[in-house]
Amino acid sequence: MPGVVTPPPTRSGQLRPGPDPTPRPPRGSSPHAVSPAVYRRRRLAVGLGLLLVVALVWWLVAGLSHRGEAVPDAAAPVAAATAASTASAAPSAPGSPAVSQAVVDDLTAAASAGTARLAQWDPVVLDASRLDALRAAVDDAAAALAEGSTASEADLAALAERVRTETAAVPEIVTSTEGPTTIGGVVIANKTFAMPASYAPGILPEVDAAWTQMQAAAWNDGVTLWIDSGFRSSADQEITYQGYVSKFSVDYADTFSSRPGHSEHQTGLALDINNAHPDFGGTAAATWLAQHAPEYGFVIRFPDGKQDVTGYKYEPWHVRYLGVDLATSLTQQGLTLEEYLNVTSRYTPDA
Numbered sequence: 269m270p271g272v273v274t275p276p277p278t279r280s281g282q283l284r285p286g287p288d289p290t291p292r293p294p295r296g297s298s299p300h301a302v303s304p305a306v307y308r309r310r311r312l313a314v315g316l317g318l319l320l321v322v323a324l325v326w327w328l329v330a331g332l333s334h335r336g337e338a339v340p341d342a343a344a345p346v347a348a349a350t351a352a353s354t355a356s357a358a359p360s361a362p363g364s365p366a367v368s369q370a371v372v373d374d375l376t377a378a379a380s381a382g383t384a385r386l387a388q389w390d391p392v393v394l395d396a397s398r399l400d401a402l403r404a405a406v407d408d409a410a411a412a413l414a415e416g417s418t419a420s421e422a423d424l425a426a427l428a429e430r431v432r433t434e435t436a437a438v439p440e441i442v443t444s445t446e447g448p449t450t451i452g453g454v455v456i457a458n459k460t461f462a463m464p465a466s467y468a469p470g471i472l473p474e475v476d477a478a479w480t481q482m483q484a485a486a487w488n489d490g491v492t493l494w495i496d497s498g499f500r501s502s503a504d505q506e507i508t509y510q511g512y513v514s515k516f517s518v519d520y521a522d523t524f525s526s527r528p529g530h531s532e533h534q535t536g537l538a539l540d541i542n543n544a545h546p547d548f549g550g551t552a553a554a555t556w557l558a559q560h561a562p563e564y565g566f567v568i569r570f571p572d573g574k575q576d577v578t579g580y581k582y583e584p585w586h587v588r589y590l591g592v593d594l595a596t597s598l599t600q601q602g603l604t605l606e607e608y609l610n611v612t613s614r615y616t617p618d619a
């Protein structure tokens with residue numbers, strides 16, 4: 269039809285679009301139709317928003333890494349206390365209520381003493397479960413002193429009291445370079461605990477007095493007792509022990525003879541009665557001794573069936589002076605000294 273112009277088809281076969289009806293803004297202006305003042309305000313708002321997001325992310329990351337920090341162990345109560353005191357110095361920090369430094373210091377001291385007591389016992393303990401209550405108290409103290417703890421001042425004070433109580437329930441192992449080890453005032457000499465070679469007290473006076481009474485009582489019952497071997501010095505024991513080692517072997521000698529420094533005979537508290545030989549078992553003297561020794565403060569130190577605990581075979585002739593009360597109590601309960609004190613009797617591999 270004349271007067272009607274048909275545009276040529278494009279490559280896609282579609283018609284070319286007509287002229288854009290929207291006028292383009294001048295080059296360099298905002299793509300949106302806003303005034304420069306409004307645009308500047310929007311840019312400021314976006315900038316502040318970004319800053320806020322960055323701050324929020326930083327706070328979250330810092331908080332997470334703080335939570336991930338290892339709780340100080342019981343061996344580092346001082347470090348824990350430092351952390352706790354830092355927390356207490358900033359009472360406004362979340363999760364760290366203000367506590368007085370004196371209470372923190374008190375718990376720190378109690379936990380340190382408890383940790384030291386455990387360190388003493390760990391290498392020599394016979395039944396480790398008897399340390400569980402102290403270990404739990406010390407662990408709880410470390411957690412309460414750790415950074416981020418929410419323990420209140422009353423919690424910390426109660427915990428200090430608990431740690432002290434549990435520490436007192438586990439007696440100190442008192443060692444000396446001049447004499448035997450004592451635990452709760454009781455002398456212990458066995459394969460685990462040795463004495464210096466210089467310690468040579470002879471038979472102690474209270475042991476001699478108790479022995480004299482016991483011997484007289486046995487005599488009155490028609491039983492004759494005598495001392496086969498009493499005090500033995502470290503040098504005496506060296507000769508005795510090496511004699512057995514050369515005759516038998518180290519392993520066999522160790523089942524019935526002590527290495528020098530480890531013999532209870534060196535403490536001045538032990539006696540071999542009549543005949544230090546298995547033949548003594550079953551004699552009238554052995555029967556009387558087993559029945560009456562505790563009345564005079566002595567125990568049969570290496571009972572039958574307790575070799576795993578005492579480290580020695582049954583020795584019905586070897587008595588140890590413990591005083592009447594303790595000797596009677598242990599005999600009635602069927603406890604060896606190792607079980608009572610909760611210690612091993614075991615040579616260290618390089619001993």
Ligand SMILES: [Zn+2]
Nearest residue numbers: 538539540586
């Ligand atoms: Zn003996």
